[in-house]
Amino acid sequence: MSDISPDATDARRIAEVERDRVRFEEEALELSDQVYRVARRMVNSREEAEDLVQDTYARAFRAWQQYQSGTNLRAWLLRILTNLNIDRGRKAQRSPDSQPLEEGDYFLYNKLEETLPDENPDEERVIERLSQNVVVEALAEVPHDFRDAVVLVDIGEFSYADAAQILDIPVGTVMSRLHRGRRILKASLAEKAVA
Amino acid sequence: MAHCDDCEQMMQPYLDGMLSDEEVAEARAHLKACPWCERRFKFEEKLRHFVAVAVAATEPMSDALRIRLSELRSSQT
Numbered sequence: 614m615s616d617i618s619p620d621a622t623d624a625r626r627i628a629e630v631e632r633d634r635v636r637f638e639e640e641a642l643e644l645s646d647q648v649y650r651v652a653r654r655m656v657n658s659r660e661e662a663e664d665l666v667q668d669t670y671a672r673a674f675r676a677w678q679q680y681q682s683g684t685n686l687r688a689w690l691l692r693i694l695t696n697l698n699i700d701r702g703r704k705a706q707r708s709p710d711s712q713p714l715e716e717g718d719y720f721l722y723n724k725l726e727e728t729l730p731d732e733n734p735d736e737e738r739v740i741e742r743l744s745q746n747v748v749v750e751a752l753a754e755v756p757h758d759f760r761d762a763v764v765l766v767d768i769g770e771f772s773y774a775d776a777a778q779i780l781d782i783p784v785g786t787v788m789s790r791l792h793r794g795r796r797i798l799k800a801s802l803a804e805k806a807v808a
Numbered sequence: 809m810a811h812c813d814d815c816e817q818m819m820q821p822y823l824d825g826m827l828s829d830e831e832v833a834e835a836r837a838h839l840k841a842c843p844w845c846e847r848r849f850k851f852e853e854k855l856r857h858f859v860a861v862a863v864a865a866t867e868p869m870s871d872a873l874r875i876r877l878s879e880l881r882s883s884q885t
């Protein structure tokens with residue numbers, strides 16, 4: 614017979630759950646800068662991004678026991694964030710008619726190179742034609758579906774598989790949206806940097 | 809031997825590591841012989857990094873939000 618009473622076992626279990634919860638909350642909060650960075654580029658204003666991140670953490674802290682320890686917590690948080698964003702009717706913001714013309718992958722380089730006096734300049738000099746602000750503005754103009762793929766993979770450094778899970782779309786769709794999104798971004802950069 | 813147009817098509821999947829061995833060999837052979845395309849590939853690599861850095865440096869999370877998030881914790885001590 615065990616000499617531990619049922620009460621003591623319960624108390625210990627409760628203490629363990631509490632410890633897990635605290636650890637979960639700490640780990641989630643450590644990722645908040647990265648979650649915010651991705652969120653900020655998925656929506657159009659700082660205010661929207663802050664609301665979305667706050668709602669994400671509120672939901673995550675309530676549903677923390679659904680998170681499987683050892684899996685990608687950052688991806689789990691962003692999956693919640695993406696769902697909340699869709700719930701807020703973000704689909705209504707899409708404007709498929711105003712997508713910029715899609716240019717080839719060398720388009721941006723060719724455009725920037727034209728602005729330099731020397732022939733065949735070093736790629737380093739070509740990239741110097743771009744500023745931080747221009748990049749941020751151009752990214753904001755990429756339509757949502759394409760932008761989300763670029764933001765998750767190129768900025769959030771998620772794998773295709775994680776991005777697919779976060780966005781709830783097949784991996785092949787992540788790849789085609791990423792490919793297209795980068796092209797749209799570059800066309801938009803070319804327009805802004807050369808203007 | 810690939811043309812510059814084919815090479816342009818291969819750029820994104822090449823940098824993403826999504827090409828077959830055969831295609832990689834084809835792209836490399838072209839890049840070795842074509843500095844024009846090579847500069848564009850190097851530019852693309854640097855551009856991806858530049859975009860990530862530019863975005864990361866802009867508008868970090870506010871302290872107000874950081875505080876609001878920590879207040880959501882169940883176990884504030």
Ligand SMILES: [Zn+2]
Nearest residue numbers: 812815842845
């Ligand atoms: Zn070439």
